[in-house]
Amino acid sequence: MDPVHIIGAGLAGSEAAWQIARAGVPVVLHEMRPQVETFAHKTGDCAEMVCSNSFRSDDDEMNAVGQLHWEMRAAGGLIMSMADRHRLPAGGALAVDRDAFSAAVTEALRAEPLVKIVPGEIRDLPDSGNWIVATGPLTSDALAGSIRGLTGTEALAFFDAIAPIVHAETIDMSVAWEQSRYDKGETEAEQRAYINCPMTKPEYEAFIDALLAADKTEFREGETAGYFDGCLPIEVMAERGRETLRHGPMKPVGLTNAHNPTEKAYAVVQLRRDNALGTLYNIVGFQTKMKYGAQTEVFRMIPGLQNASFARLGGIHRNSFLNSPTLLDDRMRLRARPNLRFAGQVTGVEGYVESAAMGLLAGRMAAAEAKGADLAPPSGNTAMGALIHHITGGAEAKTFQPMNVNFGLFPPLDEMRGGRKGRKDRYPAYTNRAKDDFRAWLAAQ
Numbered sequence: 001m002d003p004v005h006i007i008g009a010g011l012a013g014s015e016a017a018w019q020i021a022r023a024g025v026p027v028v029l030h031e032m033r034p035q036v037e038t039f040a041h042k043t044g045d046c047a048e049m050v051c052s053n054s055f056r057s058d059d060d061e062m063n064a065v066g067q068l069h070w071e072m073r074a075a076g077g078l079i080m081s082m083a084d085r086h087r088l089p090a091g092g093a094l095a096v097d098r099d100a101f102s103a104a105v106t107e108a109l110r111a112e113p114l115v116k117i118v119p120g121e122i123r124d125l126p127d128s129g130n131w132i133v134a135t136g137p138l139t140s141d142a143l144a145g146s147i148r149g150l151t152g153t154e155a156l157a158f159f160d161a162i163a164p165i166v167h168a169e170t171i172d173m174s175v176a177w178e179q180s181r182y183d184k185g186e187t188e189a190e191q192r193a194y195i196n197c198p199m200t201k202p203e204y205e206a207f208i209d210a211l212l213a214a215d216k217t218e219f220r221e222g223e224t225a226g227y228f229d230g231c232l233p234i235e236v237m238a239e240r241g242r243e244t245l246r247h248g249p250m251k252p253v254g255l256t257n258a259h260n261p262t263e264k265a266y267a268v269v270q271l272r273r274d275n276a277l278g279t280l281y282n283i284v285g286f287q288t289k290m291k292y293g294a295q296t297e298v299f300r301m302i303p304g305l306q307n308a309s310f311a312r313l314g315g316i317h318r319n320s321f322l323n324s325p326t327l328l329d330d331r332m333r334l335r336a337r338p339n340l341r342f343a344g345q346v347t348g349v350e351g352y353v354e355s356a357a358m359g360l361l362a363g364r365m366a367a368a369e370a371k372g373a374d375l376a377p378p379s380g381n382t383a384m385g386a387l388i389h390h391i392t393g394g395a396e397a398k399t400f401q402p403m404n405v406n407f408g409l410f411p412p413l414d415e416m417r418g419g420r421k422g423r424k425d426r427y428p429a430y431t432n433r434a435k436d437d438f439r440a441w442l443a444a445q
């Protein structure tokens with residue numbers, strides 16, 4: 001049987017290799033480190049964790065990433081089993097001894113007879129064969145150039161510019177209202193596509209003060225090359241002048257406050273729908289490098305968002321990722337070249353766990369294909385399914401930015417109470433439904 005080739009032995013590539021080998025299919029894993037280095041990796045080991053040593057919450061009842069852990073364990077995932085083996089005390093989180101973890105993943109793959117690890121950079125996308133590209137946020141320049149050659153320059157970003165994303169049900173609609181600027185759009189849905197949060201002058205001034213005073217994160221050395229092409233953080237805009245935001249993303253023009261039509265807002269914060277389900281909204285133009293704690297505090301100063309719950313907070317990082325909603329099918333194959341599958345952070349998921357989960361799926365799908373079968377993704381009710389459905393279809397392609405797993409990606413349960421108060425009942429209902437569907441998906445293979 002022809003082997004499946006994987007480019008990149010990170011979190012995703014390592015998991016994919018394991019799944020393929022376990023399915024009885026030979027696999028060749030190509031890794032450029034340590035010959036070619038990145039600014040973040042320090043070793044030549046597989047599945048190196050480049051920053052924090054945490055896989056986040058391990059609560060598979062009340063937390064979406066904990067549910068993803070559960071699914072990866074249920075599917076015999078290598079990353080989770082080695083994380084469990086090298087777990088460190090961290091309360092409800094799954095933290096690991098990073099060196100022991102990576103060494104164990106490397107050893108397990110080296111010991112697997114069907115896995116061959118081949119050192120060296122792959123500089124060009126291959127024309128034939130069954131390949132998985134799992135080269136991560138720091139995809140080598142040569143390969144990124146080759147990907148851009150095939151997909152177009154705009155389709156592979158080098159930086160993310162993540163605006164915070166809010167659970168729609170936590171926006172106070174007695175303050176905010178739905179309206180597109182100048183009521184633009186053919187249909188009523190388009191004319192009401194944005195949620196608007198009005199600010200008075202004192203509220204705006206206090207907001208700018210808080211932005212300027214907030215703690216920020218810094219870029220790492222080597223991270224910034226090519227940055228600042230059209231994605232300035234809001235705090236940098238505010239530093240350029242107190243009025244800059246009011247003439248940029250917070251301009252109040254073309255909008256009438258539905259609750260108070262005669263009063264002109266001094267500034268308006270707009271939120272735009274972020275997924276087809278309509279459960280998530282991003283704050284338009286609010287990419288930021290404020291620290292997470294500061295973001296929550298500052299963004300809850302926005303009228304209408306005083307009780308907002310955030311599905312994800314903002315950030316700007318060096319990050320190579322595809323515009324997956326337009327480029328990939330739901331088997332994670334490049335539509336234009338179906339012998340190429342993508343997995344991990346380069347598909348537009350974010351985080352160690354999400355990346356490994358997409359490696360798990362891509363590995364199983366590639367192995368099925370190598371054996372002449374077809375494997376559909378798990379249902380959108382599961383954490384893995386919710387993620388893959390988001391990146392390959394549910395997300396807005398025009399504004400696509402990397403996504404963590406979160407309950408906002410799960411189809412709502414109609415009978416359940418919304419809002420922050422309903423979470424105690426709703427989250428276990430989501431995770432129970434996910435477990436049932438995931439078991440059924442595994443059983444059908």
Ligand SMILES: Cc1cc2nc3c(=O)[nH]c(=O)nc-3n(C[C@H](O)[C@H](O)[C@H](O)COP(=O)(O)OP(=O)(O)OC[C@H]3O[C@@H](n4cnc5c(N)ncnc54)[C@H](O)[C@@H]3O)c2cc1C
Nearest residue numbers: 008010011012032051052122135136140344345351352355
């Ligand atoms: C600076 C930084 C900090 C981060 N901090 C965190 C964090 O704290 N928590 C978190 O969850 N996530 C963090 N991330 C995101 C994290 O990188 C991903 O979650 C995870 O590593 C992605 O897994 P992956 O397998 O897709 O990519 P990676 O783990 O990066 O693996 C990709 C692999 O491909 C190799 N490669 C690249 N190009 C080629 C090529 N042409 N040929 C051969 N091999 C190649 C790379 O050497 C690498 O080993 C951070 C990312 C960066 C850049």
